[in-house]
Amino acid sequence: MSENLRSWIEVREESDFPIQNLPYGVFSDAQGTRCGVAIGDVVFDLARAEAVGLFKNTGLANGTFGTPSLNRFLNHARGVWSNVRAHLIETLAEGNTEGQAFCESHDLIVREPVAMRMPVDIGDYVDFYSSEQHATNVGKMFRPDGEPLLPNWKHLPVGYHGRSGTVVVSGTPIARPRGQRRGTNGPTFGPSEKLDIELEVGFVTGTGPQLGTAIGVDEAEHHIFGMCLVNDWSARDIQAWEYVPLGPFLGKSFATSISPWIVPLEALEPFRVPAHEQDPQPLPYLRGSDSRGVAIDLRVDLTPSGSANATRVTETSFTNMYWTMAQQLTHATVNGATVRAGDLFASGTVSGPTPDEFGSLLERSWNGTKPIEVDGGTRTFLEDGDTVTISGRCQANGRVPIGFGVCEGTVTP
Numbered sequence: 487m488s489e490n491l492r493s494w495i496e497v498r499e500e501s502d503f504p505i506q507n508l509p510y511g512v513f514s515d516a517q518g519t520r521c522g523v524a525i526g527d528v529v530f531d532l533a534r535a536e537a538v539g540l541f542k543n544t545g546l547a548n549g550t551f552g553t554p555s556l557n558r559f560l561n562h563a564r565g566v567w568s569n570v571r572a573h574l575i576e577t578l579a580e581g582n583t584e585g586q587a588f589c590e591s592h593d594l595i596v597r598e599p600v601a602m603r604m605p606v607d608i609g610d611y612v613d614f615y616s617s618e619q620h621a622t623n624v625g626k627m628f629r630p631d632g633e634p635l636l637p638n639w640k641h642l643p644v645g646y647h648g649r650s651g652t653v654v655v656s657g658t659p660i661a662r663p664r665g666q667r668r669g670t671n672g673p674t675f676g677p678s679e680k681l682d683i684e685l686e687v688g689f690v691t692g693t694g695p696q697l698g699t700a701i702g703v704d705e706a707e708h709h710i711f712g713m714c715l716v717n718d719w720s721a722r723d724i725q726a727w728e729y730v731p732l733g734p735f736l737g738k739s740f741a742t743s744i745s746p747w748i749v750p751l752e753a754l755e756p757f758r759v760p761a762h763e764q765d766p767q768p769l770p771y772l773r774g775s776d777s778r779g780v781a782i783d784l785r786v787d788l789t790p791s792g793s794a795n796a797t798r799v800t801e802t803s804f805t806n807m808y809w810t811m812a813q814q815l816t817h818a819t820v821n822g823a824t825v826r827a828g829d830l831f832a833s834g835t836v837s838g839p840t841p842d843e844f845g846s847l848l849e850r851s852w853n854g855t856k857p858i859e860v861d862g863g864t865r866t867f868l869e870d871g872d873t874v875t876i877s878g879r880c881q882a883n884g885r886v887p888i889g890f891g892v893c894e895g896t897v898t899p
């Protein structure tokens with residue numbers, strides 16, 4: 487796509503959603519719930535566009551976008567994703583007066599405010615642990631006498647299967663979880679006293695091969711549709727008591743927030759970068775011939791209860807990740823496990839090398855020992871009424887920047 491391409495729809499310069507982006511989501515208005523694409527401050531109505539024949543000859547099956555999830559679209563081959571995107575770009579491009587007239591006569595542009603819904607009916611949810619800095623920080627805090635990284639960490643992307651049913655869309659209130667915590671005279675029970683965030687980025691898949699067939703590392707990205715922001719809310723006190731020997735359970739499963747717009751991998755192409763160096767070299771099945779990461783600038787803002795002023799808590803980059811998305815998906819299927827359209831794979835907490843780049847309050851406050859200044863007070867972990875906003879934006883020389891919108895949530899008692 488030409489880099490100076492613009493749309494006949496007005497897009498503010500600082501918008502996350504220029505014509506170069508065109509992320510997919512699910513929205514509701516008085517006409518119902520259906521799929522759409524964000525451009526500037528408006529939504530392009532995919533359901534109505536499909537109904538009036540805009541996508542004929544793209545290979546799209548009938549009734550794909552009139553549904554309250556992107557799953558039917560994700561179920562298509564990658565070539566159809568590309569065809570639909572190419573059609574959208576052509577239709578919305580500045581100078582296409584015919585396209586503009588078509589959209590306007592069929593009322594395809596939704597300019598009124600809409601409510602965003604879960605974009606995907608998530609099948610399986612996997613959460614990785616792929617930032618070396620995060621894994622090292624956690625190791626130092628919880629195993630001060632041992633090596634910070636466990637022996638497996640540089641040989642495989644460590645992960646676990648999470649709870650897809652509690653993945654919620656940005657804006658959903660997050661109820662403080664209750665559970666067991668370690669006490670001095672046996673466990674105690676009550677609301678978590680160490681409610682935390684995890685700054686993550688996720689990818690959503692299309693279909694995979696049949697059960698028993700692994701996805702090769704060089705084909706892995708063919709199965710990835712796009713990416714979103716993730717906040718993997720975590721109750722550190724519940725987690726610390728329950729996690730041995732089987733890993734995270736109730737300290738994680740109460741809620742995971744995702745941003746409502748899924749940015750297609752194609753839109754991220756200008757922001758791809760060489761992957762993080764890996765030493766030692768991983769086993770052959772994890773060695774890609776073209777191993778790439780994505781340069782996404784990530785931010786976490788905390789607006790304390792009762793305040794209107796957000797404090798920037800974290801600013802880091804997705805280029806810090808040690809394992810690539812391709813390696814994660816390859817590893818997750820190397821045993822023959824299936825991937826379905828609408829599965830979500832989250833990166834694990836993204837932490838950079840300095841404290842102001844750490845992607846959780848656990849690390850930022852060093853397990854509560856170093857309070858963080860916020861408007862009107864300090865924080866170690868989250869208090870009721872606190873709002874956490876994650877945002878992400880991609881920038882590169884000579885390229886129109888694109889963004890992910892926000893992934894936000896407010897803690898309720």
Ligand code: CA
Pocket residue numbers: 613614684686718834835
């Ligand atoms: Ca996580």
